[in-house]
Structure formats: structure tokens, C-alpha cells
Amino acid sequence: MSGADFNELLQAAEQLSADVEGTGxxxxxxxxxxxxxxxxxELxxxxxxTGPQNIQ
Known part of the structure; x- marks a missing residue:
């Protein structure tokens, strides 16, 4: 993986993280x-x- 590819991947990951954190x-x-x-x-x-009707 070249440096440019890694930087693009890192930037995309940071953007996804910011999107998730920013929704609130x-x-x-x-x-x-x-x-x-x-x-x-357990679920x-x-x-x-018990069947799905009794799950709370």
C-alpha cells in the first residue's frame, strides 16, 4: 500500500468516525x-x- 493510499484510507476512517460521533x-x-x-x-x-411477545 502506498503512502497516498494509506492517507486516503486514514482520512476516510477519520471522516466516518466524525460522522458517527457528530450525530448525537x-x-x-x-x-x-x-x-x-x-x-x-442471552436474547x-x-x-x-418465551416467544417474542414477552421480551422487554
């Missing part, structure tokens, strides 16, 4: 992939056991 619509949440996996597994288990 949702609070910023930092989670690890493990935390996301655990939460999704799946609850939905499978």
Missing part, C-alpha cells in the same frame, strides 16, 4: 465482541423460551 442521536457505547456475543446469546435464549 444515540449514546456512544463501547463493548467488546465477547460482550456483544454474550448479550445476543436468543429468552426469545426461544
Amino acid at each position: 442521536e444515540l449514546p456512544r457505547v463501547e463493548r467488546t465482541l465477547r460482550e456483544v456475543l454474550d448479550a445476543s446469546s 436468543w435464549t429468552r426469545v426461544a423460551q
